[in-house]
Amino acid sequence: MNVLFRRFTLRRFALGACGAALVGLLGCTEDFTTPGYCPQTCPGGNIVIRDTVIDAVVDGDSSYFGYLAPGEGTGLLVSTAEPADQYLTAMRFGAFPDSVRIGDSLYAFVVDSVGISLGVLARDPDATGIALQVYRAPVTVDSGITFAEVAGYVVPATFLDSITVPDTLENGNVQVVFRGADLVKVAIPAADSGVIALAVSVTADSATGVELGSTTAAGFLPRITWYISVPEVDSTKQPAPIQRVPTFDTYVQQNPPAPDPDVLQVGGAPSARFIVRFSIPDSVIVGVEILRAELLLTPTTPIAGVPGIGTTITARGVLSDQGGKSPLVPLLASTTAVTVGSADSVTVEVIDLVRTWQVIEGTRPAQAFFLSLQPEASSFTLPVFASTRSPSGAPRLRLTYVYPLDFEEP
């Protein structure tokens, strides 16, 4: 033993010992975690998950109308003519000039062809044989126009052309071009001061609808393009085509739903939104940790609309409850898809909104949700939900939560 130890000098030992300790102490990370087994290794016990369903405040829910008018949303609606309902679109384009500037001179020009382009934002992917029917409308098209008036423009005498929407097209532009003798169809009388207006309907193999891009959409806007030439100048100086987008566009519905104070309506145009108020007991909101919060809405009838076109309901928090003009909690929104034809309850996950109710008294938002339909004023989908005045199916809020764990259990 002594021989063994004497091989080491004092200095070597000290350095070796500290080196080994350093390797051990610095080289190993702290890792406390091992598999547990309750109840032995669960001081404080287990988390108990609680589930409480709270009804909305009676008569604290109501719909408000008139937020976005037709055409103020991103889409213009057209649908096939059905006995129950139909949507038609009308639009008026910006003025077409009577001359173009080339260099320092104005020249009269010759219209070689005219293209009318419409954008498909959404359509039922299962619908077939869709064709957009384009009609000439009077330039007096403006807000306040009725379905009957637009329907009066959708007649054979004003028919311009039909634009086929390929069955494979999910979204995109479709176009018709007028040339030669057909140019007379899109000629603009002098009395109209270069303005042209159109009405659009749709036909298909079965009942359906198409959402067209409006001037507020990010893309797929309606557009007219005039391809022109000036005989007096050579081919290298020919002017570019002239394009115009609508200065006004709208759509009209044959049988818009009437406001009903006993139900909760959302969507449509002018668009409807509704508010639902709750009064949450402190025992399920103060000092608890919320795991899930579901706003449960029950349709009074299967949700009306065109299937296959995505539509969502968005719930927002209410900063201060001032009815239909309540300021909303910024940045936070909960969204859920609604399915046309379904009568199942619609569940909106609202945990982020409910958590804002857990802040200290005085600064917390109202215990209410404000709901709207997206895309607003641009959707065929028209959900109607039961209210607290309905015989059944009033809005409810289901909270799943846990109380703080009793860590102190020794």
Added chain:
Amino acid sequence: MRRIVVGLVLLCGVSGRAAAQSSIFDARGLGIPQPPISVRAVGMNGSGSMLDGMSGTNPAAITSIIGLSVGFNVFQNWRSSTSPGGEGSGSDAGVPLVTVVNRIKETPYYFSGSFGSYTDRDFGFVTTDTTVVNGTPVGFRDSLESRGGTSDFRLAVGYRSGKTIALGFGFHFITGSNRFYLNRTFSDSVFTPVRQRSELAYNAVGFSLGAVYHPIEPLLLTATVRHDGQMNVDRDSLQAYTYELPWTLAGSAQYQLGSRGTINAEVAYSTWSDANAEIVANGGAGADNTFNASLGAEIATSPAQPGKLPLRVGIRTRQLPFPLAPGQQPSEFSVAAGTGVRFAKGHAAADLALQRLWRKADGGFSEDAWILSLGMTLKP
């Protein structure tokens, strides 16, 4: 050389954040008691601690120290734990004891201050199971972690009368905290994860009395009585409950084998069950009295220089006070070996110890661990 070693050791100390060893048996009560013993005593598995002035078990033992001495320990723990939920391994490092001892000049009195771990409650558990939410079974994974424990700050005074007897008194301020973190994630992402935390704070005041008796030349006997008072527990800054800490009666003997070394034996009994009723009343699994016995030896490898690379060995058996379930008191058995060296003309000493221990309790819980400890003693 001295500066290098001190620098290395200080760095070792900085790296260790935990107070003591993590264990699955830390889950209940205050966790596992941590004897305040130096690495020299660790090498003998605690059997010589009551005669070791750099340990904190016997205030009379400080009278064995010559001149101002400063000691501190660091350790690294590697463990493998088994529960009915599965097997896992962990590791952690810590600084379990810092001690300062000096003699009041030209008097028979000594004083000491030490700061060490009293109990440890570092643990982390992962549990997977299924619960019913909204009428639907949902899988979950719980991760429960505790950091902290309690520390023992001791101020001690010792008195030595000749070579025959020494007496000591220690005042103990026991304080500490546990920070708990619970994370639960669900298999269904519609449920947001649960994240909860809480903090327990502890404080208690105790005392200890100790004696060292040297009846005949090769034999040294010691005895201590210690009471740690009443533990006050605050939860998140609010008073939660109190319970009694134990009385501890301990004694040891050392037999000198001439210049070849020493044989040491030590026993201790602690009345942890004084806390049982209060712990059970607060929903815990209770507390049991503990018995601790150790036997060890320090063998000089160089009789002319006993401080140069002695071989220390020891075994220890002990009961742990806080069962994971009522009636399932855990126990621990360990073996240890160590050595040490003095250098810098006797102004510094380094000690190294390696422990191998096994813990077990009924119900399928067991654990084994390696603990590497490094101690430094400086005599400026």
